[in-house]
Amino acid sequence: MLNPLRFIQPKWYLNAQFPDEKLSDIQGMHRLTNRRILLGITGGIAAYKSAELTRLLKGAGADVRIVMTSAATEFITPLTLQALSGHSVHLQLLDSEAEAGMGHIELAKWADLILIAPASADFIARFSAGMGNDLLTTLCLASDAPICLAPAMNQAMWRDPRTQDNVRRLSAQGVTLFGPGVGAQACGDTGPGRMLEPEELAELTAEQFQHGALAGKRVFITAGPTREPLDPVRYISNHSSGKMGYALAEAAIDAGASVKLISGPVTLAPPARAECVQVETAEQMLAASMDGIDSCDLFIAAAAVADYRPVAIAEHKIKKGSEEIMELRLVKNPDIVATVAGLATSRPFTVGFAAETRDVIGYARSKLARKQLDLIVANDVSNPEIGFNSDDNAVTLVSAQEEINLAQASKRQLARQLIEQIALYISRNDSSTT
Template identity: 50%
Template sequence: MRQGNPVANLQGQRILLGVSGGIAAYKAAELVRRLREAGAEVRVVMTAAALHFVGATTFQALSGNPVRSSLWDEAAEAAMGHIELARWATRVLVAPATANSIRRLAQGHANDLLSTLCLATEAPLLVAPAMNRVMWAHPATQANVATLRARGVAFVGPASGDQACGEAGAGRLAETADILSALEATLAPPRLAGRRVLVSAGPTFEDIDPVRFIGNRSSGKMGFAVAAAARRLGAEVTLVAGPVALDTPAGVRRVDVRRAAQMREAVLAALPDHDVYIGAAAVADYAPAETLPQKLKKAGESLQITLVRTADILADVAAHAARPRLVVGFAAETQDLEAYARDKLHRKGLDLIAANDVSRAGHGFEGDDNALSVFWREGRRDIAHGPKTAVARELMDLVADRLEAEA
């Protein structure tokens, strides 16, 4: 029986629906009808493979607009039609998205109309996967999904159940109502809109003389990924960075420092009016008692350098009069991860601590991947091993959860 009211309000939205070549393409016809019931204007782009499953005439009749399927449409491309479509859309939805189409999006292909549009548009992208359960679970597919999520692409589904191939499991196209709800959710302000997030990242270098210093192996990649993830969620982000060779994330204000004392000064100066502080920097615990003005010459079989404790930036922020609502620390450990992390959480008065085991290959320092165990007084969440960009996004989702819980 036909519903009297749409399940979502998409009034005034211009939805570009990309249909790729899987058996679930037939379900996209119902999706077009429901999108229009919800108040959206719809234009459909089909891949060459999708045309083997459903004819373009069906989508033209349901959408009320011509269907595009080729970059080589002379009439449309005389006026750069693919760019016009990319600019026209307020949202891009790929449903169904096959394993191949997800791969193409992740790798930035632009040799058919749909992949080109996804590169050329500034509209948010929502992907609804549909494929065999084994294909969905394959590490290559999951890596491509993680890449897209890290770029801010949203996913809905897949659902679990019987599949056209005769198997059962995760891989079915999400229900139309769920896709519409996911689209509607993208219309809401980003989760950290209006929030101010301060992040410290990278190592500190403590100078012995003009040539030598005491440092550590931190690359800054995790902290920079956290700053980028916070910005993608709508936050205003300030990044205090130690000496690293990394580009500033788009839209992020960056302050460069070298020594622990300089990082503390920059963090405390920026602290007022921030909602969140995330101390992802690997700050030196000790620094030379003095920095020599000239290069220290080699002499004798041994050398003694007196080291003194540096200030504890995390503890200072947690105890500061301008303390943010959430203070998040990091703990790089090589043993007894939870015990050491929880001790640091309580001892320094933190709200959350993200701990990683840097003794494990492919985790933490210098690499592109990481895994975190995040602790707070009454709970824990483990973030699975993956690209630091994806790990950072999940961490910032947790931070958003905690802010919303305290509101």
């Protein structure tokens, strides 16, 4: 027999003498934000619990894709799980329609974690033997993601030496077991082998992920340029590529945040796990920024917003006349970051950007104070090796008290450093207000 302490049990199980400790408010569930969970369901009566497990994982912010064995479909319908997960359920290894969407190899690469719940004795035996005779076992063999099993079977099947040998082998290979629990079973027996409850499995799944620096935070990020139309074919804009803002969105997602990316016209593909809102003008960007601002914890204004727009937009293309000089009348655009920073209620922690060509730190400090920002990221765009359209950047993070220089690096690397630093400031700010 295996020592039951070798298996991960939820906190309530290890502290069952305290009946007041319940899972109505599951701890650490924010760690599931933006996580990609591949939920495998095998044949067993406990498959009905997988519907509630799917709901809990989705409710915590995870993206859940489901793979079912043929036996599992005898206990719960794919349609039920499709409705709960929001995605088609994967059933067959060789399915031309499914392969056209997300093939089994892509699905294996997609997952941050694979959870098999319930994991039947049959599945455990096949997986332990290294078989890939259905979609679920093939995915497990093809994926580098951590794999967790929630065993569910009759107590005699669980105690069988062959099942125990299979479990030992998988455990030695790094597979994590959640449970099983002990208690009454559907067959009428009592003992070890029942699948843990959905709340318990959701808690244990969340614990497999490290606490992200922005876990549970809602982050809005503006990126790219704005375009201010002169007529149906011409506009005023700038050289911003959006690369810095998009890199910040990816870094914030990796840090556990729920991200809304508000983007001007760029040629970049939006991060897969971000809510992306496409805009063109400064006024559209302001409207998108204010939409849902009450739920925003952190606002990062990385976009290069046009300071002015034409007073009037010509209905038709402006024709070249005989005049040597054409005058345009412009009106000031709304200041998006100052508007957010100036909110009287529900003001998020606000970070601005200062792209300057001279006296970079001086102008950045002036902007920080004038717009009442918490932090400002200053960079010198006069250097052709960094800034607009380049893949690299070098910036200085400026607060009221200090300056932190971040040396030249790829915008992706720099974004991660900035998110780490911003998260530290937020943590200090939260501590000082409690």
